[in-house]
Amino acid sequence: MQKQTLFLSSLLAFCFIASAAFAQLQSPEEFLGYELGDRWTPHHRVLSYVSHVAEHSDLATIQQYGTTNEHRELVYLIITSRDNHENLEEIRMNNLRLAGLEDGEPTENKKAIVWLSYNVHGNETSSSEAAMMTLFELVNPSNSESKQWLESTVVVMDPMINPDGRDRYVNWYKSVVGTTVNPDPAAREHREPWPGGRSNHYYFDMNRDWAWQTQKETRHRIKVYHQWMPHVHVDFHEMGYNSPYYFAPAAKPYHSVITEWQTEFQTMIGLNHTRYFDEEGWLYYTREVFDLFYPSYGDTWPTYNGAIGMTYEKAGGGSAGLAVLTETGDTLTLKDRLTHHHVSGMSTVEATANNADRVVSEFEQYFDDAVNNPAGAWRSFVVKRDSDPDKLYHLLKFLDSQNIRYGTAGSSDNTRGYDYSTGQTGSVSISEDDIVVSVRQAQGQLARVYFEPNPELSDSLTYDITAWEAHYRFGVEGFALESDMTPEMGITPEDVRTPVNSGPERPYAWLVRWDSMDDARFLAEITEKGVKSRFATRDFEINGEQYDRGTLIIPRGNNTHLGDRFDDIIRESAANHERSLTGSATGFVESGSDFGSNTVSFIQKPSVAVISGEGTSSLNVGEIWHYFDQQLGYPVTLINTDDFARTDLSSFNKLIVPSGFYGGVLSDSAMEQVSTWVRGGGTLITVGRANSYFTGRNGFQLERKAQDAEEPKVDEMLEPYGDRARRSAANSTPGSIFNVKLDTTHPLAFGYDEDYFTLKLSSDSYNYLSSGWNVGTIRDDAWRSGFAGAGARPMIENSLSFGVQNYGSGRVVYMIDNPLFRGFWENGKLLFANSIFLVGN
Structure with a gap:
């Protein structure tokens, strides 16, 4: 009996010790059972680890904020001192009061807020690994330095923005790698198949979705962002594996709303990084490529919301795998990549904490200036109340999602302003019910970004599109004014349309x-x-x-x-x-x-097929898929290019060919199959770059517009090599707005007025159809907004945007411009619906 009692006592003591040990905070290596960088950590294990930290550290809490399309959890963590945790709601509300987004006076309890966002691109995988390392070091009981930072700073951490894309990549890689990693870039483990893991479930690039919020992951995240409105936001990325590391300050052009402080603190943070990178001999660069202009990035959208928004890019990406040989003969490993992201993340928190008081005061000043000293020439933006009620409704819903306030004019007025429909400045008439957005509000800078007729562009070499203006995007009428108008508040989206x-x-x-x-x-x-x-x-x-x-x-x-x-x-x-x-x-x-x-x-019931897979643009396939599945609510069948030649098209009456490069994918026999199907009564819809594949083939009437041949001028022939990029830009448009004249008697244009504004993504141009219907055409002097080079405008003018060709008993709809681009060009979406439901009937 005594032996049994001793045994039980020993067992209980052992269990207590083991339980206590298990309850202790563990490092990622201890918890996961391997060194970070040895393998990838899938989403569910990243989630398990960050939950473990939140459970076993009183410096971290965790909150689920949504789920993805594939039902993976989206979470964020709050990491700060014990005292700050006890007063977290006071800190949060104080910050919103500083921004003028909540009523009342803030107390003295103000803290700097840093938001770290990881893995928005699923195949840029190192950052979620770095997130776990950074999380542990911030709460590590033995790290006295980080504890000091957390006294003045609240860190919001989103460890994995895009778990669907990341798991797609990680699961693929694990299926093709052997026992030993092969660093040879030619190995299959470095050749990610279509569609890749970069995008989310619907193949959207979520780093282009911060402003537009077309994806559910983005909408979930922005709700939380608005609850905190951080002072510093970092978006962690990867780029080509032969590049080193990129961090702030960003490249120009900067949007003109960006303040001197936002520019200055970017540089201060970048210089803080250099201390660590120089010490280790790690290569890096700044002020190149990644500019601050297009408003829907993870650096620009936070910047236009008063933060110091930054992109950090490390060599790697989907081609890097766990290890890859670079052009210098070095081997770049996942361990290298996550370590560099960890160091820059910790350095960001450090630099913010060391300047916390000024970070907070400058944040307050940003919003104070928006109300009392707004930048730029435009002071008010008017949306005509007699615009289409549905389009007006969706514009106001968008403004609500951005915390931009608006109201009615309250009285009639004749004044001077810029008329978006004509592109001219002159006398304009405002009615009392017209809707007014004033820049004199907390989110006035953001309102200016969305509404200014033609954003000031200091450099033509930009990373993305250069036009997105809200009147054109939603298809509403209105004006921009240099004079102040104070809107009468109280109108809601529901007030502008009343079904009867x-x-x-x-x-x-x-x-x-x-x-x-x-x-x-x-x-x-x-x-x-x-x-x-x-x-x-x-x-x-x-x-x-x-x-x-x-x-x-x-x-x-x-x-x-x-x-x-x-x-x-x-x-x-x-x-x-x-x-x-x-x-x-x-x-x-x-x-x-x-x-x-x-x-x-x-209306014959549409049965719709979309070509997808190798050769197609995954982004455009995703735009079309999402359009049917989430916006229109109508079934669509995606057919892989590998299976297309074996597919019986007779069960479909609509076939969509997304943008892509089809030369090595669709054979001559497949083209004949398509032609026969169209002649038999089908409707073929070609989008974007896909049109070039049909030019002049098999009876398709589309023809490229020829550029006028000119003898090269001597100064052009002697132009320096260093100016080659700028010379190329003169013949391009990265994304600008042009007026399109619509033939409103054709079903493709039903529901539209004569003037439609299209987003031109390139200078590729096509002649008017000689035998067919030129439904949407760009005429002379059609440019409205954004950069279009001097050589690009003549090519775009007098060209086709949307055309319909009779082909036997069927139709071909040529969509030179993609009306579904990134899912945000709202006024183009009815064109696509017309091609599905009306054209061909």
Whole structure:
């Protein structure tokens, strides 16, 4: 009995010691069972480790803020001192009061806030490994220096922004690597297959989505960002494996709203990094390539929200694997990459903590200046209330998502301003119900970025598109004013559209106007539910009401198969999409065509296929996929290019060919297959670069626009080698806005006015169709906003943007410009819906 008692006592003592040991904070190596850099840590184990730290350190807390499309958890951590944790809500609210985003006076408890964002690009994997190392060092009980930093600083850490893309990459790599890593760049483990892990589930580049928030991961994250409004934000990336390390200060051009302090502190942080990098002999560079202009990056969008926004880039990327030989003969390892990101992350926290008081005061000054001393010439932006209500509704929803305030003009006025529709400055008329956005508000700088007619560009060599103005993007009318207007607050998005139902309970036909993507969503829903619809190809009048071309006419006679469910489906779907319904007791019209006329076209139910896979642009495939799956709510079938030649197209009546390079993918026999299918009645839709593959082939009428040949001038021939990039830019446009004239009598343009504003992503241009319908054309003097080189503008002017060719019994829709680019060009989306539902019927 005594031996048994001793044994039990010993066992209990052992269990207590083991339990205590297990409860202790562990380093990543102790917790994971391997050294960071030896292998990749998948999302669920990264999540386990950061949760472990939050559980066993009183300096860290963790919070889930959403899930991805593939149901992986998105989390962020708050790392700061014990005292700060006890007063965290006071600190957070104080910061929002400093920015003028919350009412009330802040207390003296103000702390610098640093936000560290990791792995927005899934195949730039080292940063999530670095996040675990940085997290541990910030809370490490033996690190007295970091504890001192956390007294004056709150660190917000998002360890993995894009877990879907990252796990796609990591799982692929593990499936192709052997026992020994092969650093030879020619090895298959360095040749990531389509679509790669860079993007999220829908193949979107989420580092271009901060402002537009088209992706659910971004929307979840921005809600948390707005709760904190950090003073410093770092986005960790990787670039080509032969590059060294890039950190702030950023390259020019800077957007003109960026303040001297934001520029100065970028440099201060960069110089702090150099102390550590110089000591280790690590190569780095600054002030090149990565500029601060396009507003939807992880460095620019935070900058326009008052932060010091920065991108850090380490050599690596999807081609680096766990180890790769560089051009210098050195071996770059995952360990190297994560270590450098760890050092720059810790250095950022250190530099911020050492300047915490000024960081906070300059942040407050940024928002104070926005209200009391706004920069730039433009003081107010007007959106005409008589713009399409749906487009106006979505613009206001966007402004709400950005914390930008707006209101009505309150009174009528005649003044001078820039008219977005004409591109001219002159006399403009403002009505009392027009909506006004003043730059004299907390988010005034951000409002200016979104609305200024033509952002000032100090250098033509930029990293991304140079135009995104909100009137053009949403398709609304309005003006920019140099004078101040104080809006009357109180209007909401819901106030600008008020759906109305009228007519008999059981009408002869239901009528729904065709003006916006919301109408297309309604049509998509009722079509999926079995409703058969028609649309007017001519304007008509009934019961004293005028209806434009494109109006949906949904007759009871075509839907007897639905019985009593017919009216319920229409009403429920209209309510779902806030559509106005008019019930007509007759098919006889006062002018135009009666509902039974052949000019009232039957909408054949679209069966849509999209080519995807090698040779296609994964980004454009993702834009199309997301458009159908998440925006339109209509089924689409993605067909791999490898399988295309074996696919029976007879079950589809719409085929979309995304932007891409098809020379090595679609064979001559596959092209003949497509041609035969179109001649038999199909509708082919070609987007962006895909159009070049169809130029002059198999009866396709599209022709490239030839550039006028000129004898080279002597000064051009003697131009220095160092100016080659600038000379090339003169013939390009990285993304600018041009006016397109639409033929509104063609179904592709139904729901639009004559003037549409397109986003031109290159100077590649095509002639007007000699035999076909030139539905969207760019004429002379069509440029509106953004950089377009002196050689690019003549190529773009007098060229085709959108065309339709009859081809046998079928149609070809040429979309030279991509209306779905990054999912944010809202006014282009109805064009795509028209090509699916209306063209070919």
